[in-house]
Amino acid sequence: MALTVGTKAPAFTTTDDQGNTVSLADFAGKIVVLYFYPKDDTPGCTKQAQSFRDNYEEYQGKDMVVLGVSMDDEASHKAFKEKYGLPFTLLTDVDGTITKAYDVEGGGYAKRVTYIIDGQGNITHVDAAVQTSSHAQDILKVVG
DSSP states (O other), X not given: OOOOTTOBOOOOEEEBTTSOEEEGGGGTTSEEEEEEOXXXXXXXXXXXXXXXXXXXXXXXXXXXXXXXXXXXXXXXXXXXXXXXXXXXXXXXXXXXXXXXXXXXXXXXSBOSEEEEEOTTSBEEEEESSOOTTTHHHHHHHHHO
16 A cells, blocks of 8 residues: 555655665655656556656656656666656665655565655655556646
């Protein structure tokens, strides 16, 4: 069962697809779209990532941050990002610490769940019924 609206988003620090250290706290004051997905370069995950890529300008226009999280490593994320021209950050969670903290562990992979986190670090929306090809637009409708 995913975390619920109104819950304080669990803090985390990890590395991104470029090897940089990233913490949720780095984005204080911004709306964060934290989306969990099962695996880099698989059909559904690719559609979902492309959805965010194709709508990324609109996210930037709203000063929103998109962070993708899976249990893949940095090299996998980097290759996935380069292959599909993804302009947003992918976070590594090889040991599943973040996946477990957000209660989306699916038995060795992250379940497909997206959280919208407000500037104060509170979860304001949870989408556990993701439509991969329209996901980024669906999230934009929620944010308004």
